[in-house]
Amino acid sequence: MTVAPPTPTTARPARPASTTSTSSDRRATLIWAVAAMVTVAVLLLVPLWFTHRFYFYGDTQIGSFGQWYHLGSELRDGHWPLIDLQRWRAGNYVAEGQWGQWNPLVLLISVASTFATNAMVFCTVLKVVVAVLGSLGGFLLCRGYGVRREIAFVVSIALPLGGVTQYLDLTTWATGLLVWALLPWAWWAIRRTLQGRNPFPALVFCYLLVTVGYVYGTIYLALVLIGCLLDAAILRERPAFLRVLGVGVCAGLLAVTVYLPGLLTAPVTTRGSWEVLDTNNLPVSLQDYAVSVVPTGVVPPGLGRRDMTPLGYLAWFLPMLAWVRPSRVSSALRPAAGLLFVLVSVALWSLGPTQVGPLRYPVRLLPVVTLCALVVAGILASGATTRPTRGQLGLSLLWVGAAAFLAGSHALYTTRAQLTSFALVSVAILLVWWLWRRGTASDASARLRRQLPAVVAAVMALCSFGFLVLQHSYFPTPQSKERNMPALVSDYRRPLAGSVGDVFMVGAPNDAIQADASVTSDFLTASAWYVDGRPIQNTYTTIGFATYNDRYCMTLIGGVCRPALAMLRSTEPQTGMSRLDLLSVSTVLIRKEGVSAKTLDNPPPGWRVGRETPLSVMWVRERPLPAAGGxxxxxxxxxxxxxxxxxxxxxxxxxxxxxxxxxxxxxxxxxxxxxxxxxxxxxxxxxxxxxxxxxxxxxxxxxxxxxxxxxxGWPVELAAWTVSVVASIGWSLLALVLWWRRRRDPSRDESPDDAAPDLLDRQAQPAG
Structure with a gap:
């Protein structure tokens, strides 16, 4: 991390930047913020050089895009969907929670997706924009903690380059990416509310974060709120404590609206029981943290695993924390008790079991660990560093060497990558050390001293670019699977051409599609079916309906076993009716593999073979039934x-x-x-x-x-949403009225910027 020049210690810190910064200071901050956004946008083009579908992988292909498209189509048709009867076990959207029906940002994305002609291009542009905005939030959060502009720039461009953000959230887990992008904005805004500013930004970002419907994001927000309450309690500022508590209450009411339907629906779903398991699926270990400064560092969770990407990577410059002066650490981190609480809490959580009820994959937590760790590093670099010595340089290089050795010993097949990383990271750290030593030498010119932070920040940005290229030269593809869904939206309409009414697919074509993209002419996977628009029961859900799933052996991504065809044709004993009739199915799309030609050529009475290809057969009713629901x-x-x-x-x-x-x-x-x-x-x-x-x-x-x-629980959920929104608007308007009165009559009270002066004076202030 770059080193801030020593600053004289005074009995009382400078007044807040909002009252002392000049227009040139604001202009400089804006320039660095824009530079961070542009730099991140350029950096995120690097993965596309190696894998052009990098941001269109895994669950984005078979989950997010299809759900956005369907939700957007419903909204454009004037519907706000809570439940879709024709999707059966995947149609309880409000209980699913992750559709984001309450979230204006998700609704906007969903409507925009319906105008896209190329799903891959849409998702790529969207994710780059979201990552750029998330990085800007990180920049503001750093500045709120008193981090220098140049260091905040370095931190913000490093945030989207963390291993999980790069190889999982940006590529496949779109809800995780949205939460990652919104969290620093919410955190920054909550801290401003703590300091006496208008609560409106905090309430807006908390609303957006909770209503994404991604439970991890809500838990992160809860930890941030607890951390900010801790900050206020340490400072013994009751008004600040109550303001943060008020934000928490409004966010908590929204959580009731978003998550209570799922909790009350859980008994009939496939997630009706809570289990604590250690499945070794995407875990986090102490070794992952130990190698986190090596861009190519991997720690496979099992012997023989060669499919891992550097998910544990945090940032290459963290070894420069060895340049921190221990005597300054306590004072530098005094305003960051809440930040340290969140960092320790999430890091310990990540080392726990790999599954606790619906909470799976501890690596999901690493983007928040990255955010907290880099902001802490920025605080220390701004206020606790000194001119580095050769000994401190040696400690940094030893740190990198030990990490590279550990990574290589855990994954021998990556030895060459680790040696390359060790050499290049060492050179980068040595270069920064030399620049800083040269710029802070006694004979250095005033101009060099003044320009040094900007020069070092630019060099570190170039190094980050180089390490990103290095990463993708060894690990060009995401951690998730290539599901081979089409890029062109028009291609999603081929598999169900000729179908009528409600559709049921028999078979599990997912593996065949992953092996051969041409199979998508006959079949799609999971939520990709939504893009077609015709009602099929085989879409994606994380909950399902347990007895229905068991009856037709249906997986969460919509595949069914071959015996399901016989089950569909069978007679339900109580009613004496065919299960095809009970489900109101008018089209059955059958994967040929494993099904006899005699069975395929003989549909039930009243049905005909509507279409046949080398891979599939489509049965169609001669007289289609009404849609499901009656x-x-x-x-x-x-x-x-x-x-x-x-x-x-x-x-x-x-x-x-x-x-x-x-x-x-x-x-x-x-x-x-x-x-x-x-x-x-x-x-x-x-x-x-x-x-x-x-x-x-x-x-x-x-x-x-x-x-x-x-x-x-609908009356409770609507009431909770209404109270939260009305209280948020009322509180924000009241704060605005009070601010306006103070501005018109300065003698009445302090301005919002001067409110709680002791609290603000005890907060870290941006140091340039």
Missing amino acids: VVWSSPGTRVETLSEDTRTVRLRVTAVSDQGGTVAFSRLAWPGYRVEGGGSLSDHLVDGYLTTLRLPASTEGKIVTLRFDPP
């Missing part, structure tokens, strides 16, 4: 007439029912949240174990009965 069966002696029907409501007139009562089944999953109005009740004995089933007593004959769906 009545599909009534018990003997029971007759009902459907008066109206939509996604969340069905109104029935009961025209006949026996003295013993009757039963009605609907082609919709029995998600928690259904209720009956006008007579009757939901049956505990579901038809086929998963269909919504209504029990009608004899007294309902001639009456109108309504089946209605609201997400479980």
